[in-house]
Amino acid sequence: MREQPGAPGTLICPAPHPAADRIQLGHGSGGKLSAALLRDRFLPLLGNEVLCQGGDAAVVPAGPGQIAVSTDTFVVQPIEFPGGNIGSLAVHGTLNDVAMMGGRPQYLTAGFILEEGLRFEVLDRVVEAMARSAREAGVQVIAGDTKVVERGKADGLYINTTGVGLIEPEFRPAPDRARPGDQVLLSGPIGRHGMAIMAAREGLAFETEISSDSACLVPLVEALRSAIGDDVRVLRDPTRGGVASALNEIAVASGVGVELEERAIPVPGPVLAACEMLGLDPLYVANEGVLLAIVPAARAAAALAALHSHPLGSRSVFIGRVVAQHRGLVSLSTTIGGSRVVDTLPGDQLPRIC
């Protein structure tokens, strides 16, 4: 409340903000404002024949066999960062998970939690990035939902995406299929996504800006599939928890050990500098555009050539091998000649990076 100019001492309530440029609670009501939000801001960008049918659920073909389903919620802060925003990340992150299980991503659902007061211009950029990423990946957003919470009850917006892919029985990579003797491939330099977020959040400036590697990994999976088919034993995108956590999970699931060569693992200079400044280990930093592939040694050269054939995999390398020793553990041969266990971390190295 403030003093009314014409009547000293009298308190009046301020006029409600017109808020024509931002989200209001009513946009989550299921009424006219909700319908306008859908019509004006979501459907023009994400719309397709299925989404525009507008029933309670989308009905889509699902082929003759199995489907791969993955869900992921995105709470990244800041919402926009070099190399992407929460919208592109929400598409890439979930599609990549479907692809890692051998699914060909077809459909995506999107659930939004919008904070009252979120500016439309921000929402528009996020939805545009979702639409572009989905189009590039050849998937359709077939169902969506929008809720609005009061100011302060979300950081601008949170997004859940659930992806559905079609599975063909002759291609079934899985975390429990690594075998001693297999080679571990990495499709690109690590640490970019996590460090881009941290630099943006903390206002860190480096000589070279670090941008997120957020990308759709489907073309790399297709290249591997074409080259060596089901000899692709394990695929994993090392997101939250980084390469270290992803390989630990595979070691446990397959009941094998993994030996990494530190000198083989590419870490961009600015990422390394940022990690040293913040006291972080790049092996634990999140990536959103690289994959780990585990393949039999005899097919490793063909797999590497396949990865190299796509720009996203042009810097792919061998980083280690699967062994029968120290089952369930990952070890690292360091550049100074020693060896150490690379365990999972107890808690957070970097919160809110996806």
Add this chain to the structure above:
Amino acid sequence: MREQPGAPGTLICPAPHPAADRIQLGHGSGGKLSAALLRDRFLPLLGNEVLCQGGDAAVVPAGPGQIAVSTDTFVVQPIEFPGGNIGSLAVHGTLNDVAMMGGRPQYLTAGFILEEGLRFEVLDRVVEAMARSAREAGVQVIAGDTKVVERGKADGLYINTTGVGLIEPEFRPAPDRARPGDQVLLSGPIGRHGMAIMAAREGLAFETEISSDSACLVPLVEALRSAIGDDVRVLRDPTRGGVASALNEIAVASGVGVELEERAIPVPGPVLAACEMLGLDPLYVANEGVLLAIVPAARAAAALAALHSHPLGSRSVFIGRVVAQHRGLVSLSTTIGGSRVVDTLPGDQLPRIC
């Protein structure tokens, strides 16, 4: 910071709270705390062969034909209320949407946003309710995700669920299939969910406690399907926006008018009292356990008998009919003999009810 007892004037940081009974930021890290949360609190309740495989995506059979997919995010406040909690609601809400499109719900994904400081005892009750509701509905939770945000950045927890159901071509209810002459059926009294939430939130006390009607509607859909098959033209669960908004959407989608009889629409006494106290119209209040069915007049008696055969539908009634006049509009013949248009509301009647 507080003063150190032994050294007056010296400030020390307090010891970190042990927080063994609640969510910490590290539970969202992808490291050991995340794994413990999954192992100790989610898998014992929600686990099944698919979920326990732990890959990036779940791989499940999807039959020969089409699938129905629906996504919904739940931000209800309070988290727990008479008749359910956010967990049971997140299962019922999404499964019901799948069922309304004729899908037989099979799979569910669950994405959690947990607030730092959320007590485990609350989380446990929510996950237990999810597990129980999913079991009763015969669906499996096949994939999940957990993120943690800082204190104040969520109201305890938010949940997204995405449901997948199998479609058989001979049963395809859809919002655009209503035809003039059809009858409108309602499977039970309205307004209970929205008023239960409002009463719990506002601390309103009535002679009779209002409890949410949150329930899985699949058995009612199966009863209708058995009785009259694809003559079930439209199914809709009137959630956010209530019966009024649901019928408006159907009227627009089908290009028809809908005429309702106010006297035929059952509103429980306590719901009516609460609505009068709060100045609300029960036609706009959310339900989570009733459905609207639109069927040809010639099959209406059989449809009503089918609904009556299940306890959840024992109070089913005809509430109106589909007409060729006033296309896209819903009208109400009132108990005092007049008639008025029942439009959709511009914004919120009740925020955060699902």
